Amino acid sequence: MSDELLKQHRHAIDDIDAQVLELLNQRAGHARAIGEIKGGGIIYRPEREAEVLRRVKERNPGPLPGESVARLFREIMSECLALEKPLSIAFLGPEGTFTQAAAVKHFGHAAHTIACASIDEAFRAVESRTCDYVVAPVENSTEGAVGRTLDLMVSSPLKVCGEVILRIHHHLLRQRADAPPPRKVYSHAQSLAQCHEWLNRHLPDVERVSVASNAEAARLASEDDTVAAIAGEAAAERFQLVRIAGSIEDEPNNTTRFLVLGHQECVPTGHDKTSIVCSAQNRPGAVHSLLAPIAQAGVSMTKFESRPSRTGLWEYVFFIDMEGHPDDSHVTAALNELRRCAAFVKVLGAYPTAVL
Numbered sequence: 236m237s238d239e240l241l242k243q244h245r246h247a248i249d250d251i252d253a254q255v256l257e258l259l260n261q262r263a264g265h266a267r268a269i270g271e272i273k274g275g276g277i278i279y280r281p282e283r284e285a286e287v288l289r290r291v292k293e294r295n296p297g298p299l300p301g302e303s304v305a306r307l308f309r310e311i312m313s314e315c316l317a318l319e320k321p322l323s324i325a326f327l328g329p330e331g332t333f334t335q336a337a338a339v340k341h342f343g344h345a346a347h348t349i350a351c352a353s354i355d356e357a358f359r360a361v362e363s364r365t366c367d368y369v370v371a372p373v374e375n376s377t378e379g380a381v382g383r384t385l386d387l388m389v390s391s392p393l394k395v396c397g398e399v400i401l402r403i404h405h406h407l408l409r410q411r412a413d414a415p416p417p418r419k420v421y422s423h424a425q426s427l428a429q430c431h432e433w434l435n436r437h438l439p440d441v442e443r444v445s446v447a448s449n450a451e452a453a454r455l456a457s458e459d460d461t462v463a464a465i466a467g468e469a470a471a472e473r474f475q476l477v478r479i480a481g482s483i484e485d486e487p488n489n490t491t492r493f494l495v496l497g498h499q500e501c502v503p504t505g506h507d508k509t510s511i512v513c514s515a516q517n518r519p520g521a522v523h524s525l526l527a528p529i530a531q532a533g534v535s536m537t538k539f540e541s542r543p544s545r546t547g548l549w550e551y552v553f554f555i556d557m558e559g560h561p562d563d564s565h566v567t568a569a570l571n572e573l574r575r576c577a578a579f580v581k582v583l584g585a586y587p588t589a590v591l
């Protein structure tokens with residue numbers, strides 16, 4: 236009896252799969268037609284993709300969780316877009332870094348991710364149009380701002396067109412499960428710091444060695460069964476390592492935020508953020524004069540970060556993220572007032588808030 240029932244369900248699944256397949260290809264046909272209408276212009280439309288993902292989550296009747304259907308649609312759109320033209324995404328390499336994982340999370344697996352030797356090189360690859368977009372880390376919940384990305388954005392002509400929020404999980408990885416106790420643990424200095432308490436408890440006498448990236452640590456561990464690496468899932472997969480202990484980070488909500496930059500400006504979606512950099516005139520109350528226009532216009536600020544301006548001693552620039560798009564009247568009002576009060580204002584970009 237249960238065999239009969241199983242058969243019925245499998246038949247039903249086969250029928251549904253045939254329909255899903257047909258519909259997916261119909262969808263892809265429309266995406267390809269849209270590509271022809273775009274006529275070689277800008278293909279990727281972050282605001283449209285955010286709208287599709289948001290709608291899928293809102294309309295999802297279950298039992299699949301909203302996050303899961305959004306992830307599936309992320310991949311469907313990635314493949315549809317690749318029929319128009321595959322995108323190339325520059326990231327801070329080597330292969331297997333969290334930045335690559337962020338790029339794949341945002342663009343899906345059909346995009347080509349291109350490893351660069353530095354964040355500077357990744358920006359240059361897009362500025363010179365060798366790559367279409369760059370994904371760069373901008374802040375980590377435990378380590379704070381990524382200064383190099385902030386500095387590059389001040390002078391780069393690129394515009395922010397998206398954000399990616401990635402939960403960072405670190406794992407203890409070995410070449411094989413039955414390897415002898417490790418003599419050394421390799422990882423990036425930040426990751427060693429983020430797993431400091433776990434290491435004190437579980438591997439107190441093992442030497443900790445910082446290397447250029449977690450992916451490099453994973454590569455070293457893949458070549459030597461006397462050492463371990465701390466790295467994420469992508470690096471583990473890339474170097475076929477065994478996870479000895481999972482999610483060993485001391486801070487359970489360890490999250491990194493990345494920005495996506497390219498040559499285009501996004502139209503508003505109703506769920507947007509605007510990133511700006513500005514500097515205050517050098518007088519008392521100057522910082523207040525930057526914040527007051529934002530508060531007075533009723534705009535919510537989601538980030539305020541200061542950096543030395545690198546042009547004069549003890550002069551600072553301020554990175555501000557606010558909710559809304561410059562086309563929204565309250566954001567227009569805040570920006571106009573800010574331009575009146577500040578010594579310098581640059582809109583780094585307006586983009587849909589991360590959906591995934």
Ligand SMILES: C=C(O[C@@H]1C=C(C(=O)O)C=C[C@H]1O)C(=O)O
Pocket residue numbers: 265266269278279280281283284287311312313315316319
């Ligand atoms: C199909 C389009 O091109 C791309 C693919 C999309 C999709 O598959 O839904 C959405 C936006 C674009 O990045 C479009 O612009 O609508």
